[in-house]
Structures are given as structure tokens and as C-alpha cells.
Amino acid sequence: MVSFRFPFSIPPLPTGIISPATIACSVVLTAGISAGISISQNSTSVQNTLNSFVYKKPFFGSLSLSEGVADVAVKEEKSGVVFPGVVDGNKGLLGVGLRRKVLFGLKNIDCLYAFGVYADDSDIKNFLNEKYATLSATELKNADITQDLMESDVSVTVRLQIVYGKLSIRSVRNAFEDSVGTRLKKFGGSDNKELLQKFTSQFSDEYKIPSGSIINLSKEKGYVLRTTIDGKEVGSVQSQLLCRSILDLYIGDEPFDSKAKEDIDNKLVSAITK
């Protein structure tokens, strides 16, 4: 059995004491707060750990994949944005990060948003068990789990929440065009304008994004990318290339927040090794 934990060194905030209003109104903290989220690393052999699998002590935020995901909220430390431990009923939080982006327009806007990466509990359990449970610690160290994850059919959601910057849907559309366009080119060559347009056109002018809005980018079974704004589906596009390109922004080779990616990597490894 694989144990899937939330080994964050900062105590996650108990959901019970965070009101929805607080979550919705997470505000800017000063830039440069250096506290991060660190993840404990475990280098013991996979087999040893699997053999001796027991909860040695109650672990705040830990969970066993066989028992379902624990809904423990986690705060992105630099921004103060709080992410629920679980979304869509069964997707557990793998890690959180921060992205600063200058949005070009009439007036350039410095936009800061926090993001959380979630994976479906049973998908990730199967994925880790099938591919990694028998690897030695050294093999595991050399394995690129997030790379495999991006190419797999595991359901993953990236949740974006603005920290500051007054955003128009147009600037969001342009920002995605820029970032996702670069990734589509990287993985699929230059002939992907139509795919990019299909994705970005979902962010049409009818949608408003007041402060506290949340965009979910969800890779679902069959490589369908489903986009929601504040819980409302704005569209879905079936494309493995698009799913791969979106995830690459957050957990790929050149992620927006390398600490977040590192945390997610470590968390996936620790889900196998603990």
C-alpha cells in the first residue's frame, strides 16, 4: 500500500478555522517574504519502507491513498492564499506555488497569482504503484516522476487564484496565449495556432474575474482539458498536447515556481517511499 502524505513543514491551516470569506479574500503579503514550503526528503529504500508501512505518529495532513484524501488546507506562504486540501471530491493537493507575470496591455500590469496542483487520488495511487513501487531508491532518485505524470492520463487540476493585479479577462486570455503558445511550439511545433485559439477563446469577454476569482485547468480522462472560472465551465478541449503544455508551465522543466515543482516531486517520491 502506498502512503500519500502532506509532509509540509509549515503547519497547514485547519480548514475548520478558515472561513470561505477568508479564503476568497486572501490578500497580498509583502513580496520577499522568504518563508517557503519545505518538504521532507526520504531516501530510504522503497522496499524497506513499503515493508514497514505503519503510521508511526499521527501526521497532520497525512493520508493513506487507500483511505481517500484528507481535506487539509495549505497556505501558499508568500502570498497567504489558502488552497483546499481536496478539490472535485477526490483530487488531493500535491503542492502550491506563486507566479508573477507582467501582462502587457494599454498599461502593463504586474500580476501575481498563486496556484495549487492537485491529482486524482486513485489515479495517482495506481500510477505510482504501477511505475515506481518496485524501484530502488537510486532508480527512484533518477526517475522523472513529474515528467511521466504530465504524459500520463492521471487527472490533474491546476487551480489559479489571483493575489494582486486587477485583471480583465482579455489580459488573462493574452497571458495564456503567450505562455501556452510557447509551450505548444516547444512540444508540437509551430502549427498549433488553431489549438491555441480553441483554448484561449474560452476566456471570452462575457466572463468577469473579480478579486478572489479562481480558474481551474483540469486535465481529465482522455486528455480533455476542462476550464472553469469560479466553478462555471467555460469550455473543454481534447488534446494531449494542450494538456501537456499547460502542466508544463507548473511542473515541467522550466516551471514558473521551481520550488513548487521541487515540492511536488518530493511529495510524489515520499508518497512511494513512506
Ligand SMILES: CCCCCCCCCCCC(=O)O
Ligand atoms: C482568476 C485567477 C487568475 C490568475 C491569473 C491568470 C493569468 C493568466 C496566466 C497565464 C499563464 C501564465 O503565464 O502564468
